[in-house]
Amino acid sequence: MQLRIGNGYDIHRLVPGRALILGGQRLEHPAGLGLDGHSDADVLVHAIMDALLGALSLGDIGLYFPPDDPQWQGADSLELLEQVVALVMERGWSVVNVDSVLVAERPKLKPHIAAMCSAIASRMGLTADQVGVKATTNEQLGPEGREEGISCHAVVLLQKP
Numbered sequence: 001m002q003l004r005i006g007n008g009y010d011i012h013r014l015v016p017g018r019a020l021i022l023g024g025q026r027l028e029h030p031a032g033l034g035l036d037g038h039s040d041a042d043v044l045v046h047a048i049m050d051a052l053l054g055a056l057s058l059g060d061i062g063l064y065f066p067p068d069d070p071q072w073q074g075a076d077s078l079e080l081l082e083q084v085v086a087l088v089m090e091r092g093w094s095v096v097n098v099d100s101v102l103v104a105e106r107p108k109l110k111p112h113i114a115a116m117c118s119a120i121a122s123r124m125g126l127t128a129d130q131v132g133v134k135a136t137t138n139e140q141l142g143p144e145g146r147e148e149g150i151s152c153h154a155v156v157l158l159q160k161p
């Protein structure tokens with residue numbers, strides 16, 4: 001059996017007047033902020049997509065969904081994730097597991113983690129226990145700590161018989 005590992009990272013700015021969508025869940029920010037981007041700016045799903053592509057040296061999400069292409073304006077990142085998983089599966093690979101960490105000062109993400117795992121797992125053809133989503137503050141340090149943005153790191157493991 002062959003194994004491949006991939007890692008992904010993304011960060012988006014927190015701004016007024018935008019929705020806050022993480023792992024496909026629409027959340028409320030206490031200051032009414034949301035994530036800016038060409039798509040729905042779901043940093044968690046973007047980091048997972050980049051980890052999947054990275055595991056097979058297939059480039060990054062900007063290659064498949066260019067940020068200057070109007071086709072992806074307001075895109076639902078979970079739908080893009082389905083397309084990236086298809087690229088992986090058509091090459092004979094399957095996902096062993098996904099792990100990720102969201103860096104966000106607010107809102108409290110813990111109550112939403114299970115829903116994020118279920119939504120991501122269902123779009124990836126996995127069970128929720130194959131998808132890890134964790135959250136940490138940045139202890140008020142750096143851009144995430146100043147609530148200028150939310151970032152996410154993700155890793156995936158792929159296997160091929």
Ligand SMILES: Nc1ccn([C@@H]2O[C@H](COP(=O)(O)O)[C@@H](O)[C@H]2O)c(=O)n1
Nearest residue numbers: 104105106107108109110135136137138
């Ligand atoms: N936006 C967040 C950040 C953190 N959590 C949870 O709180 C725990 C402690 O966070 P620290 O940054 O102080 O280590 C963390 O392990 C998460 O369970 C959260 O729910 N939402």
Ligand SMILES: C[C@@]1(CO)OP(=O)(O)OP(=O)(O)OC[C@H]1O
Nearest residue numbers: 037038039061062065066067072
């Ligand atoms: C999926 C895309 C599509 O525009 O989303 P964006 O909201 O632009 O987010 P970013 O992580 O900056 O780049 C990835 C893009 O491919």
